[in-house]
Amino acid sequence: MTRLSVEMLAADAPEPITSAGHAQLGIAVLVGIAVIVLLITKFKLHAFLSLTLGTLVLGAVAGAPLDKAILSFTTGLGTTVAGVGVLIALGAILGKMLADSGGADQIVDTILAKAGGRSMPWAMVLIASVIGLPLFFEVGVVLLIPVVLMVAKRGNYSLMRIGIPALAGLSVMHGLVPPHPGPLVAIDAVQANLGVTLALGVLVAIPTVIVAGPLFSKVAARWVDVPAPDRMIPQRASEELEKRPAFGPTLATILLPVVLMLSKALVDIVIDDPDHTVQRVFDVVGSPLIALLAAVLVGIFTLLRPAGFGKDRLTPLVERGLAPIAGILLIVGAGGGFKQTLIDSGVGQMVLDISEDWSIPALLLAWLIAVAIRLATGSATVATVSAAGLVAPLAADMSTAHTALLVLAIGAGSLFFSHVNDAGFWLVKEYFSLDVGQTVKTWSIMETIISVVGGGLVLLLSLVL
Template sequence: MSLSPTLLAAAPPALPHTGSNTQLLVAVLLSIGAIVLLITRLKLHPFLALTLGSALLAIVARAPFDKLLTSFSTGFGATVASVGLLIGLGAMLGKLLADSGGANIIADTVLARTGRRALPWAMALIAALLGLPLFFEVGVVLLIPIVLLVARRGNLPLMRVGIPALAGLSVLHGLIPPHPGPLVAVDALHADLGITLALGLLIAVPTLIIAGPLFARVAERWVGPLAVPEATAPAETEQREHTPSFGAVLATILLPVVLMLGKALVDVVVDDPKAGLQRAFDFIGSPLIALLAAVLLGMLTLGRAAGFSKARISTTMEKSLGPIAGIVFIVGAGGGFKQTLIDVGVGNAVSEWSSKWHISALLLGWLIAVLIRLATGSATVATITAAGIVAPLAADMSSTHAALLVLAIGSGSLFFSHVNDAGFWLVKEYFGMSVGQTLKSWSVMETVISVVAIALIMPLSLII
């Protein structure tokens, strides 16, 4: 996915700066440091922190303030235009899945056909399926009651089924569109979304196996026995006479993935922009159309199948958009910060430094994302900022290597979640763990995902 010609045409001219590359480096460090301080110490909303950080960046780089406003607003608008619609459609599909009972249908069907020894693998599969259309926090709220129920019924240690479920959600959150972080990185680096999705799934499967069911055995020993809290019904899910079928739920969840992968396959096989088949798949495989098709299908296969009236479906759609307003503004401000980074010349300076240091662009993107993740606790902020800094390095890359750069940044954004990450506390409270136990399980699991993913990405970049 890339910016439209209109948005590209409206891009502001580069912000002039009178300092050296060293001054630009100081400007970047100060602006990122300010964002970190505002978010972690002063508890300022990331939207405001990113906005103020952009202003500080331009001021230290000695760029004209009026040009800064144009640069930031253009980056904000372009990012919201390209990503905000997709976040909204994803939220609608996730809300339908939650309210209709579709999430429970997936879980109950898989668990009914799974033996006790295979339950950790089943939980990883369930989390991966539900993680495709759901934001991480929503997925946690839906999955945790299922995890607790499975642990209790199967008489299994909580970590053995909990870690695979959390790994499934986290891997999808960091690597696979249409989650906000990967979408923003695809847009910033002008990567092909279909190729990114295909390579992301290729990387995600072995990463999930290692960080999920396999690491769960280790985490179980490190954390020790945990009392399984009483399982509660998933949020906003009620007992009802009518429920969607497993096949219909699965088809609805996988539809956008199939359409986007189909576009990528046709692009490779046909490779003729004028061919009717490729033009058709370019349309139906675009993320906007693919997600829109899934939402429209979900209104029938999830909403109507659950017995919802037209008014109830409309209400569900409306309620889905409220909680994502903050996400959209954070992503938009991140786009403004990214555009400011580019326009003051930071990207060009990074290109010069990376050529002198002979460091791989993939490894550089991963390292920058790791540092910002450790400092801010936000995977989305880490992805947005890192993508903006290394964006010029993707200009001369092939489509596959640009996609791998997206994945490298996404994997770096997951590194070692700790006390400054809301997800850390969410997991701690739901599982009834201490801070130390959460660090030994959840935090290490996130690090395993990050390290395994980049360890797979780097050699893959040498052969494709």
């Protein structure tokens, strides 16, 4: 970024809510993040409350009037929830429809029927990646654990040889591919093009998941050779159903929003005329709201009806799907409030000014910031929204492709080395009946591989785009 463009950004930026210098702002950021980390890790306070209190501490240390800091926080919270809240809700509904109808089981069973022997880890990556598109990571883990354990048990496979590819598929989708909450929040923060980010995200995700999944699973299986624990095999959803949806319609429903959003990106590139009728149609049809809403409506006919769900079961299903995301929405919203307070305090401009004198590339800076916050808080979502707020000003002078790569750099960094302060760490540990050391040697290393390979591919793409 040139000195002239930085000066132009400074001229256009709104007046900061504090007159603090760079040193005071830097201290404020470190103290604010330290408070968030301490509250989450030491006092086990919910991330929403931790982010709220950490934001107020940030404003106080930066010398911002309390009323202005509160206004920045609430403005950022409202803007973030308005931007991604409906999308998270629609994704949760689609995931619940997929799980309760037995559609997810149908995809799993169909793919496993075609796979065997050495191809089984690759089949698990495919299953997890497809299932992981509309599902939150935790939901995907709960959904796929029975399959992983049954395949490992019946096929006499090492649990890590089957489990690592499945976890890698879910984690890569969660960190790099919208419409997951993390990428959506980062896209909103840096004003990236969703279709381009989705296309590049898939491009980065494929080699990343291959390295971290099937390839690393060979090493992980040698490091931790454990059998599948019988006690963790729960009942599958479709065992309670007399029938379930067919494979083709189920797969088409899952992929529908992705196809619509990618189609919009392709039309934007080919036509490149905002007033053209075709482009205007695809701008609407390919918007994430319409794409996900279309998938939910189609799912009523392709998932619920074939499974025998009547109209009376639709509302309870939606309510059950929405209930678990309340916490996610609040965390994402509070992260948006934290981000807005960073920007309004002048921290974003400070990052711009400092990075102007550094030789470190903006994408690497974004990755490193996300890594630091991920290690400190244990939350990929908190790392994503906080890092996006810090580096958002860097996107102002970037091309469309590089802005999308900025989102992916943040997403890759947010997955780095999951450890004891991450709920996902304990989820994997308990489901696979591992000890802490075994979980570090498998799950934590896998997450680090995803982060490093994904971040490296983003930097490589930045050289050619």
